[in-house]
Amino acid sequence: MGEGKNMNKEIEIHPVTRIEGHAKVTIHLNKDDTVKEARFHVLDFRGFEKFSEGRPYYEMPGITSRSCGICPVSHLLASAKACDAIVGVKPPRTAILLRRLMHMGQLIQSHALSFFHLSAPDLLLGMDAAPETRNIFGLIEQKPELAIQGVKLRKFGQEIIEKVAGKRIHSYDWIIPGGAKWPLSKQNADYIRSHLPEALDIAQKTLKMFKSCLSSFEDEVENFGNFPSYYLGLVTPKGGLEHYDGKIRIVDAEGKIVADQLDPDAYQEYIGEAVEPWSYMKFPYYKPLGYPEGIYRVGPLARLNIASHCGTPLADEELKDFKKLGKNGVVQSTFHYHYARLIELLFCLETIKELLEDPAILSERVSSKASVNNEQGIGVAEAPRGTLIHHYKVDAQGRIVWVNMIIATAHNNLAFNKAVTQVAKRYVKAKQLQEGMLNRVEAVIRAFDPCLSCATHAVGQMPLHVQLIDSEGRIVDQKAR
C-alpha cells in the first residue's frame, strides 16, 4: 500500500461474499482522487467448452449443468434444446410442459435465493450495517418471519424440480434429447398444486413489502447501475414474457423495439463476443452497434423491459406498476433487478398453476426417439439471470467437436463494468476504502445476481478483491473481505 500524493489510485474489493464464483474489482482513480473507471475482473477459468470436446452429445446436459450449482436446470434445458436440434426432433407436448414446469421451479428457487438470502440483508438491514450481521443470519435474527418465508419459497422451487425430475440439485438424468425420461405422477402434480396457495401468498406479501419501502432506496435506485442500455431476451410470438421457448427481442433505452422475433439459431448474426486481456469472461455485444456501444442487459429487469405483457393476471397488474417507474416502460436502474425478480416470482407461480391445469401434463408420452441427424444444435432459454445460449457441433457419431456457451452473466459483463464504475464514482471519494462504499460496490454486483462460477465455467466459491490503482499503475490501497 503506497502513500500516493499526486497519483491516480485504484481500489480493489476482495471477496464479494454472497455471490457465486471468483472476482476482483479494480477502481482506477484520476490524479485528483476522483474515480476514472472501475473494472470487474473474472479470474478463474475452467474451460467447460474444452472439456466437452470428444464427449457424446447426450452427455452435454449433465456436463454443462454441472458448470453451475445455482441454475443447473437452465443449463439442462438450454443443453437439451441444443440436443433436440442435433437429433432434429420435436419433443412431445407433455415433455415441453414438464420441462417448463421444472424451469419454473428453478426460477423460483433461484430468485428466492437471490432475494431473501443474498440481497434482503442489504435491503432490509441497511447498506451500512456491519458485514458480520448483514447476512441471512442477521436477517433471521431481525426479521425472522421474512427469512422463514424466503426459505419456504426457495424450498418449494426445489421441490418442484424434485417432483418433476427426481434429484434436487442435478436432475440431469431426467432430461434427454427429444424429451424427458418419465412422466409426472398424479401424486406429484397434486403435491405441487396443494402448496401453490401458500407460495403465492408469500410472493405477494414480499412484493407488497418491497414496494412499500422502495422510497427509502432513492439513492441506490439513482446510483446503482442506473444508465441507459439495450435489453435482450426471449419473448412469446405476441411479445409476452417467456423463459423456455420464443424468439429474441431487443429494446433500446427509450423503449423502442430495435429487433423482434429474431431466430435464436442465428444468434451469431447479431451477437458479437469481444475479449479483454484483463478478464476471462467474454464481452458479448449487439453487433449492429459495435463494441462496446452495443452494451445490453439481460435477466429479470431486461425481461420485464422487453415484454409487452406477462400473460398471467397478477403479474400483469404488477408489470403495469413496474413500467411506470421508467420512461416508456423501460426501467434503467440495476437496483430494480430486485423488483423484477419479485414480479417474476409471481409470474412463475401463476404459470405453474396454468401448467398443472393442462390435462396433457400427466400424459405418458414424454419422449421422441431419434439419433444424430444434424451436425449442430443451438439451444436457448431464459435462465434466472438471463438469456442462456448453448451451441454444439458434433461429428457423424455424435461426438462433440465444438462448443460455445453464452451465459447470462457474460451478457451483462459490459453492464457490470458500467454499473460498478457508476457506484464507485458516487461512493469512492476518500483515499481509503470505507465499509459502506465497499458494501455498495458489492451490492451492485449482487443486484445483477452474477453467477460467476458458471460465467467462467469455474467451480467454487467466489471471493472479491478491490484494489485502488493510481495513474502509474501502482496499487495504493486494497481490501479483501
Add this chain to the structure above:
Amino acid sequence: MSATTVKLKIDNVEVEVPEGTTILKAARDNGIEIPTLCALEGLTNYGGCRLCLVEVKGAPKLFPACTTPVSAGMEVITNSEQLREYRKMTIQLLLSERTHVCSVCVANDHCELQSLANKLGVDHSIFERNWTRKEIDSSHDFLVIDRNRCILCTRCIRVCDEIEGVHTLDLKQRGRKAEVIMDLDEDWANSCSCTSCRKCAKVCPVGAIYVEGEPITRTKNKDVAEFILTRRKRK
C-alpha cells in the same frame, strides 16, 4: 459335484467344500463376503483386478481368492487391517488410472467401482489422476465404448468369447496402455463378428460399455450372473 471335499478355515470359521473350489466361492457359499471386480460367476476367472486378495496363514504372499483353489487345512484371512488398506489402494489406483467422473457417467449410482469405493471407505486418492482422453467409439447403432472409464477387467471380452461365442472383443497393448478392441481394432460399426447381443454392456461393471439411451438399470439388471449361468448350462 466332486465327491471329495476339503476342510479349511476362513476367518476362523471351519468350512467344508468340494475339492477344487476357489477360495472366493468357498467363502461366498459360507456367507463370507470378499470384494471383487473382475470375477463374475459363470465366466472363467481371470485374477486381474487384485481386489479379492486374501492372506493364507504361513504363506509369505497374498493370493487372489477368485483364482486360488482351496486346500485342506488352509487358514484364510479375508479381512485384516492390511488387506483393507490394500483394497483401498487398489480402488484408488483404478480410479486414478483413467478418467472417472461419476457425476456425469451413465453408470452413476449403478457402478460396481463406485459402490466398492463407498463401501471400502475410499474418500480420496493418494495417486495423481491420469485424466486420459481416449476417443469414444459410438459408431455402433446403439452400443458405445468409452475407454476412459474402462478398468480392464475383461469381463466383456470373456462374455463375448465364452457365452456369445464370437470373440469380437479383445485387448491390445499392455499395462495401462491396454485397450479393449473390436475385431482387429476396427470401429464397432465395422466389426463383422459382433452380433449386437449387448452382453458386453450387461457385464461391464462400470460405465465403459453401455447401450445408448437405455436406462442403465435395464442394461445392468441384477440377474446377469444367473443369466450367464443358465446360458452356460444350456451348452
